[in-house]
Amino acid sequence: MKGPIKKILVYIDGSEASISAAMYAIAFAKTSGASLSALYVVNTRALNDLVKARIFLQTEEDEYHHDLEKDAERYLNHVKKLGEEKNIEIELLSLSGTVHREIKDEIKRGDFDLLVIGGISQIRSRRDEFFNETDRTLRSVTCPVLVVKDDDKVWDIFESL
Amino acid sequence: MGFLELLDKKLIKVPLKSGSKNMLLEELIDLLNSEGCLVDRELALQDVLKREVLGSTGLERGIAIPHAKTTSVDRMVMCIGIAPGGIDFEALDGNPSSLFFMILAPPDQAGPHIEVLSDIARVTKSNAMCRLLTNAADADEVMELFEED
Numbered sequence: 001m002k003g004p005i006k007k008i009l010v011y012i013d014g015s016e017a018s019i020s021a022a023m024y025a026i027a028f029a030k031t032s033g034a035s036l037s038a039l040y041v042v043n044t045r046a047l048n049d050l051v052k053a054r055i056f057l058q059t060e061e062d063e064y065h066h067d068l069e070k071d072a073e074r075y076l077n078h079v080k081k082l083g084e085e086k087n088i089e090i091e092l093l094s095l096s097g098t099v100h101r102e103i104k105d106e107i108k109r110g111d112f113d114l115l116v117i118g119g120i121s122q123i124r125s126r127r128d129e130f131f132n133e134t135d136r137t138l139r140s141v142t143c144p145v146l147v148v149k150d151d152d153k154v155w156d157i158f159e160s161l
Numbered sequence: 162m163g164f165l166e167l168l169d170k171k172l173i174k175v176p177l178k179s180g181s182k183n184m185l186l187e188e189l190i191d192l193l194n195s196e197g198c199l200v201d202r203e204l205a206l207q208d209v210l211k212r213e214v215l216g217s218t219g220l221e222r223g224i225a226i227p228h229a230k231t232t233s234v235d236r237m238v239m240c241i242g243i244a245p246g247g248i249d250f251e252a253l254d255g256n257p258s259s260l261f262f263m264i265l266a267p268p269d270q271a272g273p274h275i276e277v278l279s280d281i282a283r284v285t286k287s288n289a290m291c292r293l294l295t296n297a298a299d300a301d302e303v304m305e306l307f308e309e310d
Binding site: 013014015043046047049050053054055056057059063064067068071132133 | 162163215216218220221226228230253268271272273274275276278279281282
């Protein structure tokens, strides 16, 4: 079965919300016949900013960069296994840079029809300094975006596949 | 998890009482400990001091962000302290530091740790915001400055 949505991209940042988003995306891909890719972005922009602001030493930047690369591998492999459980093949993509820009560019490059993301942050402040990368992504990408909420319901949907 | 999710009125101290860098770090660690945020108080202090040995986390314009990747916490924690008169924190610009953001994160929390530090870097870029924070009378006022008005 192939529907009008042919290519889905899910953004993974290691948060529980992003893993729920992946589970929902797997369910969506299975029922729609769309192909699924999972993307993790190592936030090198933030690392560079922290060095420029002198909050991080160069040695800390190197250490955290390494940690983030390991996280990328770990979380993407986790998502791949979730896909395998439901017989869904997932293309794994790992990029580095400014998170929302890399997602936006990847959507264009891969001609994705739909971006799936975990829950965006609650509005607790009007200060735009506190928009996180998921919020920025939601605002900046050009394709339709599906925001996944309610982890329990997502779990039930995933288990029912 | 970003800055706002970690922000907690009980973890804001205005004014800080300490008169030296080491005492102030202990005061912030004790604030975290008093709210049950630490698994191991001594290790937390040790890891923060170890980071300070590599280079002071006292930045410019009165801001200091002591931080550590440490197993003394099982989740990322943050406290804020304000010393309106400023104390010598061996800051990069040589000036006294008045705004202190202490962040401790477990080793497997690199992503959220970076996110929170970036939030602090962004929000403290504003001189006006830093002035307002330094002049805040109490924790409520600090909360009001960050949260939705």
